Amino acid sequence: MAGNAEKTLDKYEVLVAVTGGIAGYKVADLVSKLVAAGAGVSVAMSEAATRFVSPLTFQTLTQRQVYTTLWLPSEDFRAGHLAPTELADLMVVAPATADIIGKFAAGLADDLISSLGLSACGSCPILLAPAMNTRMWLAPPVQANIKTLRDWGWHVVGPDDGRLACGTSGPGRMAEPGDILQAVRNLLLQKPPKKAK
Numbered sequence: 001m002a003g004n005a006e007k008t009l010d011k012y013e014v015l016v017a018v019t020g021g022i023a024g025y026k027v028a029d030l031v032s033k034l035v036a037a038g039a040g041v042s043v044a045m046s047e048a049a050t051r052f053v054s055p056l057t058f059q060t061l062t063q064r065q066v067y068t069t070l071w072l073p074s075e076d077f078r079a080g081h082l083a084p085t086e087l088a089d090l091m092v093v094a095p096a097t098a099d100i101i102g103k104f105a106a107g108l109a110d111d112l113i114s115s116l117g118l119s120a121c122g123s124c125p126i127l128l129a130p131a132m133n134t135r136m137w138l139a140p141p142v143q144a145n146i147k148t149l150r151d152w153g154w155h156v157v158g159p160d161d162g163r164l165a166c167g168t169s170g171p172g173r174m175a176e177p178g179d180i181l182q183a184v185r186n187l188l189l190q191k192p193p194k195k196a197k
Contacts, residue, residue, distance in 0.1 A: 007037065007038035011040075011193040013039070014091075015043075015092070018049040021131045028053060046113045070112050090127060091127070093128050098139075131158075
């Protein structure tokens with residue numbers, strides 16, 4: 001019975017967008033938990049994210065191709081910035097850095113992750129898990145950008161208060177994978193999946 005309860009995300013598709021922050025290592029745990037819960041998981045990584053965690057890590061966990069560039073091989077005719085979001089029931093951005101939050105709020109699409117964010121708008125809910133230094137998180141531009149995204153219907157989990165990679169302590173620590181998973185469940189289970197696997 002417990003095994004069935006864990007598969008509550010069966011038939012749901014989740015796109016996890018990983019950006020360049022030290023909290024990226026925790027996203028591997030999140031992806032593992034999503035897969036264990038029955039979700040189909042695709043991962044997209046910014047160039048900076050690949051400096052913290054290898055794409056092979058996510059490929060192994062998901063058993064799927066990991067997207068790292070807008071420039072797909074010419075034999076793949078799908079639009080690189082649209083294909084991953086077409087089937088997604090939810091896009092999760094973790095860690096969501098100040099940079100990507102700013103790009104989203106400004107409507108920029110100059111790289112893979114920002115392009116995916118724009119193409120997901122109206123196609124599926126978007127959940128941000130911010131992670132950054134406390135002073136950056138509390139900076140008026142970041143707070144204004146978060147408010148803009150919330151006003152557009154985007155969802156935010158965290159950040160938590162705690163010890164940060166820079167050695168200081170305060171708000172800015174990415175929410176724990178278990179908390180992000182719960183936020184994912186809360187959003188996904190409001191409606192049926194787009195399609196069965």
